[in-house]
Amino acid sequence: MSRYNIRETEAKWQARWEESAAFRATEDENREKFYVLEMFPYPSGRIHVGHVRNYTLGDVVARYRSACGYNVIHPMGWDAFGLPAENAALGRNAHPKDWTLSNIDVMRGQLQTMGLSIDWDREVATCVPEYYKHEQKIFLDFLKKGLAYRKESMVNWDPVENTVLANEQVVDGKGWRSGAPVERRKLNQWFLKITAYADELLDGIKELDRWPEKVRIMQENWIGRSEGVNVRFDIVGKDADIAFFSTRPDTLFGASFVVIAPDHPMAGELGGNKPGFAEFIKDCQSVGTSEEAIARAEKKGFDTGWTVKHPFEDREMPVFIGNFVLMDYGTGAVFGCPAHDQRDLDFARKYGLSVKPVVLPPGEDPETFEIGDEAYETKTGVHYQSEFMNGMAVPDAIQAAIAKIESLGKGHRVIQYRLRDWGISRQRYWGCPIPVIHCPHCGTVPVPEDQLPVELPYDVTFDAPGNPIARHPQWKHCKCPECGADAERETDTMDTFMDSSWYFLRYCDAQNPDLPFDPQKAAYWMTVDQYIGGVEHAVLHLLYSRFFTRALRDCGYVGFGEPFAGLFTQGMVTHQTFKDKNGQWIFPTEVRMDGETAVHAEDGSPVTVGRIEKMSKSKKNVIDPENIIETYGADAVRLFILSDSPPERDLEWTEAGIEGAWRYVNRLHKLVTDLVSDLPAPGTPEPKSFEDNAESLRRAAHQAVAEIGTRIEDFHMNKAVAKIRELSNAIAAFTPRTDAGGWALREATEILIQIMNPIMPHLSEELWSTLGHADMLVRTPWPKADPALLQDDSVTIGVQVNGKVRATITLPKTAGKDDAEKAALAEPGVQRSIEGKTVRKVIVVPGRIVNVVVG
RNA sequence: GGCCCCGUGGCGGAAUUGGUAGACGCACGCGACUUAAAAUCGCGGGUCUUCGGGCGUGCCGGUUCGAGUCCGGCCGGGGCCACCA
Numbered sequence: 001m002s003r004y005n006i007r008e009t010e011a012k013w014q015a016r017w018e019e020s021a022a023f024r025a026t027e028d029e030n031r032e033k034f035y036v037l038e039m040f041p042y043p044s045g046r047i048h049v050g051h052v053r054n055y056t057l058g059d060v061v062a063r064y065r066s067a068c069g070y071n072v073i074h075p076m077g078w079d080a081f082g083l084p085a086e087n088a089a090l091g092r093n094a095h096p097k098d099w100t101l102s103n104i105d106v107m108r109g110q111l112q113t114m115g116l117s118i119d120w121d122r123e124v125a126t127c128v129p130e131y132y133k134h135e136q137k138i139f140l141d142f143l144k145k146g147l148a149y150r151k152e153s154m155v156n157w158d159p160v161e162n163t164v165l166a167n168e169q170v171v172d173g174k175g176w177r178s179g180a181p182v183e184r185r186k187l188n189q190w191f192l193k194i195t196a197y198a199d200e201l202l203d204g205i206k207e208l209d210r211w212p213e214k215v216r217i218m219q220e221n222w223i224g225r226s227e228g229v230n231v232r233f234d235i236v237g238k239d240a241d242i243a244f245f246s247t248r249p250d251t252l253f254g255a256s257f258v259v260i261a262p263d264h265p266m267a268g269e270l271g272g273n274k275p276g277f278a279e280f281i282k283d284c285q286s287v288g289t290s291e292e293a294i295a296r297a298e299k300k301g302f303d304t305g306w307t308v309k310h311p312f313e314d315r316e317m318p319v320f321i322g323n324f325v326l327m328d329y330g331t332g333a334v335f336g337c338p339a340h341d342q343r344d345l346d347f348a349r350k351y352g353l354s355v356k357p358v359v360l361p362p363g364e365d366p367e368t369f370e371i372g373d374e375a376y377e378t379k380t381g382v383h384y385q386s387e388f389m390n391g392m393a394v395p396d397a398i399q400a401a402i403a404k405i406e407s408l409g410k411g412h413r414v415i416q417y418r419l420r421d422w423g424i425s426r427q428r429y430w431g432c433p434i435p436v437i438h439c440p441h442c443g444t445v446p447v448p449e450d451q452l453p454v455e456l457p458y459d460v461t462f463d464a465p466g467n468p469i470a471r472h473p474q475w476k477h478c479k480c481p482e483c484g485a486d487a488e489r490e491t492d493t494m495d496t497f498m499d500s501s502w503y504f505l506r507y508c509d510a511q512n513p514d515l516p517f518d519p520q521k522a523a524y525w526m527t528v529d530q531y532i533g534g535v536e537h538a539v540l541h542l543l544y545s546r547f548f549t550r551a552l553r554d555c556g557y558v559g560f561g562e563p564f565a566g567l568f569t570q571g572m573v574t575h576q577t578f579k580d581k582n583g584q585w586i587f588p589t590e591v592r593m594d595g596e597t598a599v600h601a602e603d604g605s606p607v608t609v610g611r612i613e614k615m616s617k618s619k620k621n622v623i624d625p626e627n628i629i630e631t632y633g634a635d636a637v638r639l640f641i642l643s644d645s646p647p648e649r650d651l652e653w654t655e656a657g658i659e660g661a662w663r664y665v666n667r668l669h670k671l672v673t674d675l676v677s678d679l680p681a682p683g684t685p686e687p688k689s690f691e692d693n694a695e696s697l698r699r700a701a702h703q704a705v706a707e708i709g710t711r712i713e714d715f716h717m718n719k720a721v722a723k724i725r726e727l728s729n730a731i732a733a734f735t736p737r738t739d740a741g742g743w744a745l746r747e748a749t750e751i752l753i754q755i756m757n758p759i760m761p762h763l764s765e766e767l768w769s770t771l772g773h774a775d776m777l778v779r780t781p782w783p784k785a786d787p788a789l790l791q792d793d794s795v796t797i798g799v800q801v802n803g804k805v806r807a808t809i810t811l812p813k814t815a816g817k818d819d820a821e822k823a824a825l826a827e828p829g830v831q832r833s834i835e836g837k838t839v840r841k842v843i844v845v846p847g848r849i850v851n852v853v854v855g
Numbered sequence: 856g857g858c859c860c861c862g863u864g865g866c867g868g869a870a871u872u873g874g875u876a877g878a879c880g881c882a883c884g885c886g887a888c889u890u891a892a893a894a895u896c897g898c899g900g901g902u903c904u905u906c907g908g909g910c911g912u913g914c915c916g917g918u919u920c921g922a923g924u925c926c927g928g929c930c931g932g933g934g935c936c937a938c939c940a
Contacts, residue, residue: 218936322938325940326938328939335940643881654866726878800875808875832907849875
């Protein structure tokens with residue numbers, strides 16, 4: 001077979017694209033833009049297969065849209081601040097900056113071998129002052145606008161990373177990176193007021209019709225809007241009251257106790273002098289942090305001996321301190337209605353409190369209905385034993401209860417969110433310095449804008465725990481910009497999610513030295529038309545960015561609030577796992593197949609084949625994209641990644657799969673190079689008519705054009721690949737019998753090459769030039785499907801008898817119902833099935849089916 | 856515990872608003888080429904069959920002329936959140 005030199009050919013076309021600046025994006029008001037963005041990588045050292053999948057998907061979209069005539073922007077950059085750089089500094093004695101910048105160089109080179117259509121002129125790295133000085137300016141604007149503030153608060157402290165984590169970065173009570181159980185600490189922290197946008201962020205989700213439903217639901221749940229009421233109960237014997245948040249004030253007549261959080265401001269006053277109080281509080285704080293422990297932890301209460309007055313009735317309820325009440329949600333206090341809340345029921349049973357149902361389930365008798373071990377939490381039913389709410393359905397009763405509370409002056413309607421403000425202070429070196437100065441006289445003073453950037457010092461040491469910039473001998477000492485007194489810089493740096501909350505805007509004007517971006521340019525390129533990345537950022541990066549864009553809007557930077565119009569979340573890449581005879585994980589490259597059994601490649605010792613799991617370094621089930629690209633070429637890798645598995649699902653990486661893709665790349669090359677000499681010259685006029693087989697080849701080709709377009713647009717890349725293979729199979733099977741046939745063959749082959757271009761850009765360029773085209777395919781518009789060829793003139797449909805397929809018939813497209821019925825009934829298979837039976841009805845759906853109903 | 860998603864050949868997966876289930880590929884088997892192997896090319900396949908056909912999309916039932924697709928109830932797998940009042 002003719003040789004396809006993958007390495008040379010791919011390098012050749014990459015160089016040509018580079019020379020001709022094929023992917024440089026320039027604002028052009030006369031052309032419709034299309035912004036394709038993949039989540040930028042953290043420069044950890046080497047790209048992994050997850051990156052390859054992500055950027056391949058984006059590249060297919062970018063190349064396709066570009067061919068369709070859009071002015072495509074497809075940038076790339078580096079999420080370059082973060083803790084791994086500091087860990088590397090500790091472990092390898094490399095400076096975080098040097099380590100990061102050299103990783104970027106390596107990874108940029110690796111990405112370039114993939115043949116991505118990226119405009120590298122727009123490359124950004126978040127760790128350079130040219131980037132983060134703008135972030136500091138933005139922070140100061142937020143500060144001015146009241147969107148950034150500092151307060152002392154309980155924070156999540158990661159004892160391994162020695163830093164604070166945002167709520168979103170605590171997973172199962174553990175740090176999202178370190179996996180260490182987080183501790184509670186009280187610290188002075190900077191916050192961004194994301195809660196001010198809670199409603200807007202929630203409402204905006206409705207408009208995100210090109211986002212996955214799953215992500216939208218996750219964000220909705222994370223924001224967690226609850227409508228309810230804050231109602232105050234007077235404390236008996238004290239001139240004070242406590243506010244309680246509830247979404248079910250309709251159950252107030254069933255309330256039999258109240259519980260406040262251990263860190264509620266009233267807790268000490270009410271429980272302080274009772275024996276056992278200190279022990280109880282201590283006990284509450286030591287509850288384990290794993291999710292199981294939290295969910296199953298025994299609900300414990302401490303009876304303060306105090307009581308509160310019921311707001312509607314003349315009765316009192318005991319006040320407990322409970323280990324299950326959270327101070328940072330609602331008011332940190334709840335009333336217990338055991339009949340209609342399972343947790344309250346468990347608590348009531350444990351402490352011998354009364355259980356009074358107030359909602360009667362449908363079909364129950366009010367005289368006999370009793371609560372057993374299960375609370376009736378369902379909201380269907382009618383209120384009873386509830387005075388003014390009697391007879392009301394739950395939703396109406398809720399409104400009535402709130403109205404009553406408001407008219408009594410006992411409280412008011414509130415909307416409660418689960419979302420908390422975003423804590424952005426990190427006690428780390430490798431991040432964007434927070435540009436403020438603490439002055440003993442003036443307090444917190446912003447760094448004047450003409451003094452930006454506040455640059456990270458290079459000469460820091462990592463030989464002691466804690467923040468390297470905090471112990472730098474000079475860096476933090478400065479003069480107060482207001483009064484000139486000796487003052488200290490803020491030594492905390494920003495959460496790296498700040499960096500990634502606006503990088504997509506920086507891409508719009510990446511070289512601008514003075515501004516984060518020119519508003520005109522951002523207005524042209526934004527919003528992102530297609531964003532692609534992993535689902536793991538559903539409530540982190542994707543929510544922060546939505547907030548950040550709105551905050552920027554309110555500071556006058558942009559005229560819109562929603563950054564990403566279209567989102568696609570790709571699945572993970574998985575691989576088989578292997579263990580050696582000692583039960584240690586081993587790399588796939590250390591395994592070889594001995595017939596049906598897996599053995600160690602070196603000594604032939606037995607290997608245990610384990611589950612197929614997400615690629616991870618710890619399980620060693622990883623493959624290195626660089627090696628794979630070197631062996632099989634970028635096109636084969638791209639093809640394999642897009643074949644078979646739908647992009648949103650997990651993709652199992654297999655050797656057989658990549659080899660299959662590689663064989664196909666070679667087969668395509670041979671197919672086209674073998675037939676090129678038989679083709680008419682490019683530009684030969686279209687013949688008047690075609691023989692039958694040429695006609696059907698043309699239909700196949702034009703139908704493929706139409707289908708591939710929609711398949712790429714709706715991210716069904718696996719189906720696009722299948723269609724390409726079908727067309728190449730048709731071309732391989734075709735033998736022209738006339739000049740017209742040869743013309744049809746050239747047409748189909750050109751179409752094949754054009755539609756495979758987004759997926760296999762190098763091979764298609766090569767074959768395009770083999771066919772005698774001087775222009776590069778990247779400059780060639782997407783082929784147009786001839787509508788006349790999109791429909792076959794005959795159609796094969798099934799004939800059913802009582803719903804079971806008995807035959808197929810082929811009819812002209814123009815055939816009427818009667819023709820179809822006649823043809824169907826004439827089929828021998830149909831005849832056999834209806835023999836001796838009465839035909840009751842014949843259903844004909846033209847172009848689809850004939851169903852003969854017999855009885 | 857709450858919310859959400861998914862169950863189709865040996866495997867990954869196709870199947871437009873309900874209309875020929877299994878496209879396309881992987882693996883496999885057979886054949887050709889070869890001294891041989893690899894590569895390549897060709898052919899084959901859901902399953903049972905008395906060769907008429909029967910049975911088949913996790914299970915049970917329903918709607919319909921017709922259900923992988925819609926509805927109800929189970930069973931199994933996965934994801935996200937999780938003491939949120």
